[in-house]
Amino acid sequence: MTATGQAQRHRPPGTTGPGALRCTGLRYSFGSTRAVDGVDLDVRPGEVFGLLGPNGAGKTTAIRVITTLLPVPAGMVEVFGHDCARERMAVRRLLGYVPQQLSADSGLTGRENVALFARVFDIPRRERADRVDAVLAAVGLTESADRLAGTYSGGMVRRLELAQALVSAPRLLILDEPTIGLDPIARTSVWEHITRVRVATGMTVLVTTHYMDEAEQYCDRVALMHRGRIRAVGTPEELRTGLGRAALAAGQTAADPSAAEPSATGPTVTEPTGPAGPTGPTATAPTLEDVFRHYAGSGLDGRESTEDGGDFSDVRRTRRTASRVG
Amino acid sequence: MSAVPAAPRPASADRGPAGTVPADSASDRASLLLVPPQPRRGWRMVVNRMLAMCLVELQKLRHDRTELYTRAVQPALWLLIFGETFTRLRAIPTGDVPYLDYLAPGIIAQSAMFIAIFYGIMIIWERDSGVLTKLLVTPTPRSALVTGKAFAAGVKALIQAVVVLLIAAALGVSLSWNPLDLAGVAVVVVLGSAFFSCLSVSIAGIVLTRDRLMGIGQAITMPLFFASNALYPVALMPGWLQAVSKGNPLSYEVDALRGLLLGTPAHLGLDLAVLVFAALAGIGAASALMGRLAR
Numbered sequence: 001m002t003a004t005g006q007a008q009r010h011r012p013p014g015t016t017g018p019g020a021l022r023c024t025g026l027r028y029s030f031g032s033t034r035a036v037d038g039v040d041l042d043v044r045p046g047e048v049f050g051l052l053g054p055n056g057a058g059k060t061t062a063i064r065v066i067t068t069l070l071p072v073p074a075g076m077v078e079v080f081g082h083d084c085a086r087e088r089m090a091v092r093r094l095l096g097y098v099p100q101q102l103s104a105d106s107g108l109t110g111r112e113n114v115a116l117f118a119r120v121f122d123i124p125r126r127e128r129a130d131r132v133d134a135v136l137a138a139v140g141l142t143e144s145a146d147r148l149a150g151t152y153s154g155g156m157v158r159r160l161e162l163a164q165a166l167v168s169a170p171r172l173l174i175l176d177e178p179t180i181g182l183d184p185i186a187r188t189s190v191w192e193h194i195t196r197v198r199v200a201t202g203m204t205v206l207v208t209t210h211y212m213d214e215a216e217q218y219c220d221r222v223a224l225m226h227r228g229r230i231r232a233v234g235t236p237e238e239l240r241t242g243l244g245r246a247a248l249a250a251g252q253t254a255a256d257p258s259a260a261e262p263s264a265t266g267p268t269v270t271e272p273t274g275p276a277g278p279t280g281p282t283a284t285a286p287t288l289e290d291v292f293r294h295y296a297g298s299g300l301d302g303r304e305s306t307e308d309g310g311d312f313s314d315v316r317r318t319r320r321t322a323s324r325v326g
Numbered sequence: 327m328s329a330v331p332a333a334p335r336p337a338s339a340d341r342g343p344a345g346t347v348p349a350d351s352a353s354d355r356a357s358l359l360l361v362p363p364q365p366r367r368g369w370r371m372v373v374n375r376m377l378a379m380c381l382v383e384l385q386k387l388r389h390d391r392t393e394l395y396t397r398a399v400q401p402a403l404w405l406l407i408f409g410e411t412f413t414r415l416r417a418i419p420t421g422d423v424p425y426l427d428y429l430a431p432g433i434i435a436q437s438a439m440f441i442a443i444f445y446g447i448m449i450i451w452e453r454d455s456g457v458l459t460k461l462l463v464t465p466t467p468r469s470a471l472v473t474g475k476a477f478a479a480g481v482k483a484l485i486q487a488v489v490v491l492l493i494a495a496a497l498g499v500s501l502s503w504n505p506l507d508l509a510g511v512a513v514v515v516v517l518g519s520a521f522f523s524c525l526s527v528s529i530a531g532i533v534l535t536r537d538r539l540m541g542i543g544q545a546i547t548m549p550l551f552f553a554s555n556a557l558y559p560v561a562l563m564p565g566w567l568q569a570v571s572k573g574n575p576l577s578y579e580v581d582a583l584r585g586l587l588l589g590t591p592a593h594l595g596l597d598l599a600v601l602v603f604a605a606l607a608g609i610g611a612a613s614a615l616m617g618r619l620a621r
């Protein structure tokens with residue numbers, strides 16, 4: 001079922017010029033807590049890069065450094081060649097940012113919320129109204145645009161925030177858990193909007209998520225972060241086959257022969273061909289969630305594992321229904 | 327319709343996402359969103375951010391006017407009860423100016439100050455709700471953001487000043503309605519509010535939590551009010567309080583407002599100079615401390 005996800009994956013063209021985002025030995029501490037502890041990252045222009053990791057891994061902190069909210073020494077973080085310490089304004093002009101926390105000004109209407117961002121990103125007056133309309137339409141908020149944002153549901157606020165982030169045509173969109181707390185339909189629609197804009201603009205996306213199926217389906221590459229460090233980077237398939245190979249080498253493997261062909265470039269189709277059926281993903285080739293568990297220890301707490309692990313296939317089923325409905 | 331669009335090709339950006347956007351007009355409009363805007367720089371940017379913040383304040387007031395009404399209650403009570411009583415008592419020597427008239431500019435300055443001090447609490451609320459964080463990631467230097475917020479507080483205070491002026495006029499205070507004087511009043515109120523809002527944002531940047539700021543805000547507003555010439559002439563105060571009053575920008579604000587509205591002798595030049603200096607210093611301090619609110 002994820003075969004479609006594999007097929008639509010975007011390969012960025014041969015990268016020339018500076019990377020979209022480059023972190024070199026990025027560190028940040030809150031007092032004695034080393035939230036980010038030596039992260040090297042290289043996000044290529046045009047790709048969707050997923051930052052995965054358990055609670056407290058340091059994802060949000062890394063993002064807050066990249067968005068110039070937390071100060072770091074020069075040379076640690078560059079966005080399209082602009083240093084986050086020395087050229088903050090240049091960096092901020094390139095960014096669209098949706099923080100982890102739901103945040104829209106509840107005393108303003110949706111349209112006013114977006115217009116404020118259009119204004120502070122220097123969109124000229126003659127274009128402003130049209131742009132705001134266009135972006136509100138793109139996230140499907142045209143009808144509620146003139147209601148106070150305080151009356152919006154969580155999913156609507158998320159889409160409003162996406163509109164705020166997209167109105168300035170950012171080159172790097174940073175989304176910190178954009179789909180947390182959203183129902184499956186809203187999740188799919190948020191991702192659809194992101195994909196649509198990305199297709200049209202070639203924008204780069206850095207996203208964190210706790211949903212492995214999202215990472216699998218929408219991210220070109222993912223990094224697994226744990227305790228402030230990056231433990232693994234690659235395409236979701238690479239990580240899965242990598243783990244499959246490791247498991248095989250350790251001799252405690254699943255008896256799936258497809259996992260034993262690591263050198264082939266496009267190996268594992270996640271759809272298990274064996275009799276296991278859709279119920280037991282761990283019985284066959286490793287899933288991204290297995291990779292996650294492998295690197296984060298069993299660091300998934302109960303909440304996550306029931307949410308993501310147990311109802312994994314349910315979520316997918318709902319999504320398929322959702323896309324049929326919407 | 328498929329949930330996943332076809333393989334993206336950034337090269338064909340002008341074509342728009344076929345299949346997802348039905349009408350031509352829609353894809354026309356969507357193509358607007360592909361071009362990053364031309365940045366403004368220097369003072370034009372600062373002016374733009376100031377206008378943006380002020381506009382937000384006005385929009386909020388338009389959606390919810392209750393604050394406007396509730397905030398009119400306190401100054402009305404001061405004028406009605408305190409003002410009328412002390413006018414009768416003649417306890418406070420204010421020369422040939424009736425006490426109520428003498429008090430009115432003081433109450434304008436006071437209510438503007440209360441609003442401005444409250445503004446720092448709003449900044450903390452905006453921080454806690456994530457609104458401020460997002461603004462800090464826009465191409466707006468901290469100083470421009472603080473200046474914008476300071477003048478937005480000024481706009482709010484100005485509306486409040488109009489309300490108090492109307493109440494005072496209704497109570498029979500004889501005020502100057504000369505447009506030049508009123509323009510002067512506007513400038514003075516905005517400068518004063520800019521200072522007090524920056525003071526409160528600076529404290530917010532130090533204490534970082536709403537509860538602490540509420541406490542400190544309450545602890546400083548009353549002393550600022552009483553250690554000024556808002557209620558009584560400085561000459562009546564003991565020496566040490568006179569000294570405090572001399573260092574209190576509120577005194578200069580009130581002095582200027584009395585000069586402009588009642589025509590009493592005032593030191594307009596000095597008052598304005600002090601207020602401009604205080605506002606600039608406040609903006610400087612608040613900008614420096616704003617970064618702490620980002621963390």
Ligand SMILES: Nc1ncnc2c1ncn2[C@@H]1O[C@H](COP(=O)(O)OP(=O)(O)OP(=O)(O)O)[C@@H](O)[C@H]1O
Nearest residue numbers: 030033035053054055056057058059060061062621
């Ligand atoms: N403002 C702060 N002050 C002190 N410590 C902090 C602060 N923010 C984060 N931390 C600490 O830094 C570490 C990383 O936190 P961070 O929010 O970056 O994690 P995360 O990967 O985003 O987690 P989650 O998935 O729960 O959002 C945690 O140990 C956290 O306790």
Ligand SMILES: [Mg+2]
Nearest residue numbers: 059060100176
């Ligand atoms: Mg986080």
